[in-house]
Amino acid sequence: xxxxxxxxxxxxxxxxxxxxxxxxxxxxxxxxxxxxxxxxxxxxxxxxxxxxxxxxxxxxxxxxxxxxxxxxxxxxxxxxxxxxxxxxxxxxxxxxxxxxxxxxxxxxxxxxxxxxxxxxxxxxxxxxxxxxxxxxxxxxxxxxxxxxxxxxxxxxxxxxxxxxxxxxxxxxxxxxxxxxxxxxxxxxxxxxxxxxxxxxxxxxxxxxxxxxxxxxxxxxxxxxxxxxxxxxxxxxxxxxxxxxxxxxxxxxxxxxxxxxxxxxxxxxxxxxxxxxxxxxxxxxxxxxxxx
Amino acid sequence: xxxxxxxxxxxxxxxxxxxxxxxxxxxxxxxxxxxxxxxxxxxxxxxxxxxxxxxxxxxxxxxxxxxxxxxxxxxxxxxxxxxxxxxxxxxxxxxxxxxxxxxxxxxxxxxxxxxxxxxxxxxxxxxxxxxxxxxxxxxxxxxxxxxxxxxxxxxxxxxxxxxxxxxxxxxxxxxxxxxxxxxxxxxxxxxxxxxxxxxxxxxxxxxxxxxxxxxxxxxxxxxxxxxxxxxxxxxxxxxxxxxxxxxxxxxxxxxxxxxxxxxxxxxx
Numbered sequence: 285x286x287x288x289x290x291x292x293x294x295x296x297x298x299x300x301x302x303x304x305x306x307x308x309x310x311x312x313x314x315x316x317x318x319x320x321x322x323x324x325x326x327x328x329x330x331x332x333x334x335x336x337x338x339x340x341x342x343x344x345x346x347x348x349x350x351x352x353x354x355x356x357x358x359x360x361x362x363x364x365x366x367x368x369x370x371x372x373x374x375x376x377x378x379x380x381x382x383x384x385x386x387x388x389x390x391x392x393x394x395x396x397x398x399x400x401x402x403x404x405x406x407x408x409x410x411x412x413x414x415x416x417x418x419x420x421x422x423x424x425x426x427x428x429x430x431x432x433x434x435x436x437x438x439x440x441x442x443x444x445x446x447x448x449x450x451x452x453x454x455x456x457x458x459x460x461x462x463x464x465x466x467x468x469x470x471x472x473x474x475x476x477x478x479x480x481x482x483x484x485x486x487x488x489x490x491x492x493x494x495x496x497x498x499x500x501x502x503x504x505x506x507x508x509x510x511x512x513x514x515x516x517x518x519x520x521x522x523x524x525x526x527x528x529x530x531x532x533x534x535x536x537x538x539x540x541x542x543x544x545x546x547x548x549x550x551x552x553x554x555x556x557x558x559x560x561x562x563x564x565x566x567x568x569x570x571x572x573x574x575x
Numbered sequence: 576x577x578x579x580x581x582x583x584x585x586x587x588x589x590x591x592x593x594x595x596x597x598x599x600x601x602x603x604x605x606x607x608x609x610x611x612x613x614x615x616x617x618x619x620x621x622x623x624x625x626x627x628x629x630x631x632x633x634x635x636x637x638x639x640x641x642x643x644x645x646x647x648x649x650x651x652x653x654x655x656x657x658x659x660x661x662x663x664x665x666x667x668x669x670x671x672x673x674x675x676x677x678x679x680x681x682x683x684x685x686x687x688x689x690x691x692x693x694x695x696x697x698x699x700x701x702x703x704x705x706x707x708x709x710x711x712x713x714x715x716x717x718x719x720x721x722x723x724x725x726x727x728x729x730x731x732x733x734x735x736x737x738x739x740x741x742x743x744x745x746x747x748x749x750x751x752x753x754x755x756x757x758x759x760x761x762x763x764x765x766x767x768x769x770x771x772x773x774x775x776x777x778x779x780x781x782x783x784x785x786x787x788x789x790x791x792x793x794x795x796x797x798x799x800x801x802x803x804x805x806x807x808x809x810x811x812x813x814x815x816x817x818x819x820x821x822x823x824x825x826x827x828x829x830x831x832x833x834x835x836x837x838x839x840x841x842x843x
Contacts, residue, residue: 313664316660317660317661317664320656320657320660320661321661323657324654324657324658324661324718325654325717325718326717326718326719326722327717327719330714330715330717330719331719333713333714334710334713334714334719334720334723337712337713337714338709338710338713340713341709341712341713365615365616368608368609368615368616369616371605371606371609372606372609372610372615372616372618375606406829406832407825407829410788410824410825410828410829410832411821411824411825412788412789412791412792414704414792414795415791415792415805415821415824418795418805418806418809419637419809419814419817419821420630420634423629423630423633423634424623424626424627424629424630425623425626426626426629428616429616429617430616430617430618430619430623432616433616433618434623499700499702500702502702502705503702503704503705506704506708506795506796507795507806510616513704513705516705516708517708517796520708520709520712521708521712523712532701532705535700535701535702535705536697536700536701539700539701540696540697540700543696543700549598552594
């Protein structure tokens with residue numbers, strides 16, 4: 285092959301890079317998938333039943349008599365509680381993750397403290413909200429939205445603390461040096477050298493976390509930690525599908541509304557007034573202009 | 576001081592935007608309403624500190640795991656892992672073409688783009704546990720409804736991340752493909768896919784991590800895995816057995832995350 289290329293007179297083609305690593309990786313993934321698919325306890329006849337079962341549920345939720353409109357009031361107030369749980373949880377996460385993030389960032393904290401806090405944050409993040417609610421906060425605060433908000437708050441400290449630390453590690457060192465050169469104390473360096481650089485991005489993360497927390501708080505009611513999850517579980521488990529259909533629509537509409545509002549504010553914070561206005565007016569055209 | 580006012584006058588301080596005080600007022604109102612006893616959830620910090628004592632016996636039992644229960648949790652733990660593997664491969668596989676449909680760079684048209692994005696918005700608005708509840712109602716308890724729930728969850732996550740990456744690709748290779756007569760499939764295959772492939776693999780690994788974490792809780796609504804064991808023991812108040820499941824879950828999540836981060840670093 286190479287000989288042929290040189291004989292033809294041109295420069296020889298570069299040698300093809302080895303595909304060995306990639307092929308071994310693909311083979312390993314394929315082996316794990318095959319093992320999982322072949323040994324998992326799933327009855328294939330169930331897969332066929334799934335389609336019919338879903339069609340039946342969809343029919344009873346939305347088509348047979350339509351969703352149960354008398355249930356809108358109940359669903360809405362339960363969803364409002366879910367949103368409140370997410371809101372309070374996000375605020376708990378934001379308040380605690382900000383200082384924690386500073387201490388976890390390698391460039392403004394010391395190595396040992398930063399490593400210790402990072403391990404703690406990783407540990408907190410490993411537990412899903414619903415597990416935190418079941419094993420820690422329901423025993424302490426009892427059943428109800430309080431336990432849900434605390435579970436979401438603690439989990440959010442884990443995720444937001446890590447993101448905050450990463451943003452702080454990426455700052456421009458110039459302003460920090462400038463504040464130091466002007467005689468700023470340790471706290472003043474953080475306040476005037478670091479915080480203004482990272483705050484917009486961190487606030488955007490808080491809002492993004494709020495959007496994620498809405499999804500968590502919508503299901504915490506399954507274990508009794510408040511919100512719409514309780515009525516979703518009760519109506520679905522006992523086959524009250526028209527009511528479940530109403531609650532499902534409320535969840536989807538409320539979540540999309542919150543996402544849209546929060547997304548607009550996030551863009552406004554990151555890109556300034558022009559970006560947000562263009563994007564809000566005509567999502568595709570603004571993007572076309574930019575591209 | 577005088578010279579500053581005369582020659583190099585300070586630039587005029589920009590007028591503060593009205594949106595900032597407005598935002599602060601809205602924020603305070605929402606927070607006050609959420610915290611109040613009448614309108615909101617009634618979070619009571621002082622009461623919580625009193626309540627700390629109430630959870631103490633349970634936390635003490637949690638702190639002393641009953642290791643003789645370990646063998647019974649191995650099976651469900653493996654099931655959790657299998658569910659995550661199968662759901663990741665199917666979910667990420669489906670998400671690849673969907674992402675191209677949801678990006679304005681590679682979409683077939685405005686209508687297709689609009690419809691795909693809205694379907695994805697709805698898919699992402701439904702939490703994984705809610706999917707699991709519906710699928711359990713459709714086929715009964717077991718890992719199948721859990722896998723289906725994770726697949727939908729994955730399509731939502733990967734399609735969102737990847738379509739945004741596709742939006743930002745370098746248009747050069749696409750133009751080169753079109754100029755040399757490639758059809759739209761060939762343009763995507765040779766002009767776009769090579770650019771986003773490392774990101775796609777990284778997102779897939781990230782979703783696999785999310786799946787491991789999510790599949791531990793799906794069992795709470797009967798959708799298989801370690802969550803079912805954990806919740807059954809919780810309902811029986813066998814806290815030291817719950818503790819074993821939690822420790823295992825923790826080890827699995829941390830191990831998978833470490834491997835996945837290591838792999839992602841090498842890829843991107």
